[in-house]
Amino acid sequence: MILLSASDFAIEELTRAYNQTRTDYLIPMPMNPGRLQEYILLYDVALDRSKVAIEGDNIVGLGMLGKRKGMGWITRLGVLPDGRRRGVGGAILDALLTEAHGCGLPDVWLEVIHGNGPAHELFHKFQFRETRELIVARRPPRTARNMSIVKDARQIRYLQHDEVLELHCRRKERMNWLSSVETMHNVRRLANFSPDDEAGYLQHELAHLSGIIVEFSDGARGWVSFQATTLQLKRICVEVLRGDPVRTTAGLLELLHRLHSSQDAVVENIPDDAAWPGYKEAGYFEVFRRIEMVRESVTE
């Protein structure tokens, strides 16, 4: 088996290989080339530092490395069914960690789906430790909920993309890679991305963030930001600035969904903290959990 740089491969080849690694996965999430390209742009995946494992003429596995200031992120790591139980995953992971080290990234993060025992075990073997559990949740359109919270909104101000970014920059909570300020900055990069139709990129994608900042009659205050596409609301982030976290979160989300009642909504990698019951109150339900892990720099 040899490991090659992922930048030596066409996006279509990487997509095909990635989908094959996930055919029998716990939560299969296939992509098309457009979606993978979007993922690479949004999450700062460095294809020249990412790896593809080859045996003969066949791809047997792959793994990608995201790079941000002082931090690496391992993602899309997977081995095709025929390549399993032969150390391919470990070899790719080792190579990605070497790349991260070479780029001067002391901390490397990743997420593993709750219940994916073999992957979790592999990450422990490479000195990753758990930091927290993250929830992926959804809310179908037109879910009728508690509208009384909405009536309590005293003042609503609509936020433009740059204002949303400013709020993200000021957040105190440590965000996961997917919802960090760097990801939010990258949303604009999608506007400059002009894939061909065959790549399957959703042409109705709108490359900007929107938001609302709300004051409630009981003095609670908070904001919610999101990326709205024709069919879906994504990259939803809530911050409660003042007041009860559950009630305020629920109120902000209710308002958001009143404005965008026909779209399906998905929140990814939110922590299981005091605000989560507010999401549930606004009609979200948990789909699955990921375990966030980190491998901090080891002094040699």
Added chain:
Amino acid sequence: MCHDRLMKTILQIEDNFANRRLVERVLEPYSYRLINAIDGQSGIDTALMEAPDLILLDMGLPDMDGQTLVSVLRETPSLAKVPIIALTAWPESIAGEMALRYGCDGCITKPINVAEFGKQIEVYLSR
């Protein structure tokens, strides 16, 4: 397009060739008219053109989430009442709740039970 009006049309939206083929083979003896779409966008287009009697929907599609697709189909007046059966490899507990919340009429987990699948589809079509 000319086809027997009594013959029920099933639209299968599934990106994986092997899974599509398996459903085709299992349903062969039932004389349904089975048509395929390989992603969400072509699934919507085909559903609008063919007005199927039943939609078998893989929840993990490469271009859009199956849940989003169900939402679109449910919002489309001509398709709002077409039974949608979610086909998914997700754990049964998640899959069941997901299907219910999104307004699917049922959920069948993968791998499909080859001996039971045809009968399951018959039941959904007869409702």
